[in-house]
Amino acid sequence: MVLGKTFKGGFHVHAHKELSNKGSIKTIVAPSIVKIPLAQHIGAPATALVKAGDEVKVGQLIGERNGNISANVHSSVSGIVQKVEETATIRGRHVVTVFIENDGKDTLGYEVLNRDWKNVTKEELVHIIGDAGITGMGGASFPTHVKVNPPKGRVIDSVILNAAECEPYLTADDMLIRVHAKEIVEGLQIIMKTVDAKDGYITIEDNKPEAIGILKPICEANNINLTVVKTKYPQGDEKRIIDVTLGRIVPTGKLPAHVGVVVNNVSTAFAIYEAVKYGKPIYERVATFTGFGFKEPTNAWFRVGTTIQDGIDALGGLTEDAAKVIIGGPMMGFAVYSTEFPLEKAQNGVLVMTESQSHMQETTPCIKCNKCVDVCPVRLVPFQLEASVKYHKTDMMLDYHLMDCIECGSCSYVCPAKRPLVESIRIGKNQMRIIPK
Numbered sequence: 001m002v003l004g005k006t007f008k009g010g011f012h013v014h015a016h017k018e019l020s021n022k023g024s025i026k027t028i029v030a031p032s033i034v035k036i037p038l039a040q041h042i043g044a045p046a047t048a049l050v051k052a053g054d055e056v057k058v059g060q061l062i063g064e065r066n067g068n069i070s071a072n073v074h075s076s077v078s079g080i081v082q083k084v085e086e087t088a089t090i091r092g093r094h095v096v097t098v099f100i101e102n103d104g105k106d107t108l109g110y111e112v113l114n115r116d117w118k119n120v121t122k123e124e125l126v127h128i129i130g131d132a133g134i135t136g137m138g139g140a141s142f143p144t145h146v147k148v149n150p151p152k153g154r155v156i157d158s159v160i161l162n163a164a165e166c167e168p169y170l171t172a173d174d175m176l177i178r179v180h181a182k183e184i185v186e187g188l189q190i191i192m193k194t195v196d197a198k199d200g201y202i203t204i205e206d207n208k209p210e211a212i213g214i215l216k217p218i219c220e221a222n223n224i225n226l227t228v229v230k231t232k233y234p235q236g237d238e239k240r241i242i243d244v245t246l247g248r249i250v251p252t253g254k255l256p257a258h259v260g261v262v263v264n265n266v267s268t269a270f271a272i273y274e275a276v277k278y279g280k281p282i283y284e285r286v287a288t289f290t291g292f293g294f295k296e297p298t299n300a301w302f303r304v305g306t307t308i309q310d311g312i313d314a315l316g317g318l319t320e321d322a323a324k325v326i327i328g329g330p331m332m333g334f335a336v337y338s339t340e341f342p343l344e345k346a347q348n349g350v351l352v353m354t355e356s357q358s359h360m361q362e363t364t365p366c367i368k369c370n371k372c373v374d375v376c377p378v379r380l381v382p383f384q385l386e387a388s389v390k391y392h393k394t395d396m397m398l399d400y401h402l403m404d405c406i407e408c409g410s411c412s413y414v415c416p417a418k419r420p421l422v423e424s425i426r427i428g429k430n431q432m433r434i435i436p437k
């Protein structure tokens with residue numbers, strides 16, 4: 001076990017993980033209606049395989065992936081398809097969505113297996129992962145069957161399981177490790193087999209002592225390197241975690257595979273284990289339902305297609321001063337205007353903030369204190385980037401490497417003038433993407 005590593009930049013933030021990192025993982029009972037979007041991933045939407053009136057079962061394929069950069073979608077309940085139509089989803093996009101009336105019987109639509117991954121070829125493993133519709137569950141939602149099947153000639157020597165969970169408030173990965181560490185380590189070993197990697201790593205922040213204590217003997221018994229890093233935001237960023245774990249720098253514009261590494265999230269590894277071992281597609285996951293706006297913050301399993309409101313009601317409701325719902329954590333998450341949106345495979349957290357936490361603070365002129373520069377993990381100059389966007393200076397945006405920003409929000413968080421730095425950078429990035437080359 002390696003202890004105490006960290007990266008340059010970043011900062012310590014009061015994480016409020018104590019709100020939800022106790023007790024057991026609850027289960028949100030599947031609601032009477034689920035709304036399952038056919039585009040929950042990066043890439044082409046899946047194609048609907050069902051229509052109104054069709055009977056479906058739990059785990060049945062209802063949306064078939066459309067090309068390689070796409071993902072299968074499965075039913076999370078058994079029942080009758082009410083309708084298939086375009087609906088606004090959690091990120092505001094309109095997506096073809098399958099509405100299913102739950103019959104409450106939970107009739108399974110897949111055969112439960114008891115497979116040993118050691119007896120399965122790597123080609124079959126990739127196939128199983130793709131069929132199960134697994135996508136990155138740390139928030140990115142990139143189709144996992146692509147990530148674990150690098151192009152021919154690309155040598156991957158290491159797989160890192162990202163257990164940092166550096167976003168404040170979120171504890172879903174921490175709690176999942178405490179219950180399923182052995183299965184998660186097997187999930188990592190499956191990924192190592194698919195990419196032919198000789199070394200496996202789990203990198204975790206030192207604010208999760210229980211999970212570390214459980215992982216340590218399992219990692220030692222399986223020759224997995226456990227790296228315990230200092231708690232600092234944004235440790236969980238893919239490039240930061242590669243740097244701190246292996247000392248390798250992923251160049252600008254390149255992916256981790258460029259330096260021989262594949263990084264996956266804890267929940268993704270667990271879903272891979274379940275798909276390979278039991279033949280279970282991804283139709284449920286654990287997320288953190290937390291914040292001072294929840295009466296009883298906790299972690300809970302939810303079926304894909306459960307609405308935010310269903311989750312809130314099932315978990316004890318909100319406080320009277322609850323004011324703002326954020327999907328994900330407070331740093332990289334996004335606010336939603338309705339609680340009727342369905343939760344998707346990628347959702348690792350629902351954060352509800354109170355009225356007093358949600359006030360917009362007044363913005364004042366930049367005082368050139370350099371705090372934003374000090375915390376930037378990418379070594380950018382956020383105040384210059386904000387100015388370049390404000391004055392539409394494309395050359396300056398390029399000179400200051402605007403597109404390298406990982407949108408971690410650290411600069412905005414520490415700015416005493418409350419400048420909307422990351423918001424300006426996002427606008428600049430969108431402008432750069434639409435400028436003709």
Ligand code: SF4
Pocket residue numbers: 365366367368369370371372373382383414415416417418419421
């Ligand atoms: S932290 Fe805010 S006030 Fe300080 S230099 Fe950056 S933008 Fe300016």
Ligand code: SF4
Pocket residue numbers: 372375376377378379380381382404405406407408409410411412421422425
């Ligand atoms: S949001 Fe971008 S510019 Fe700001 S600290 Fe993070 S990486 Fe740096």
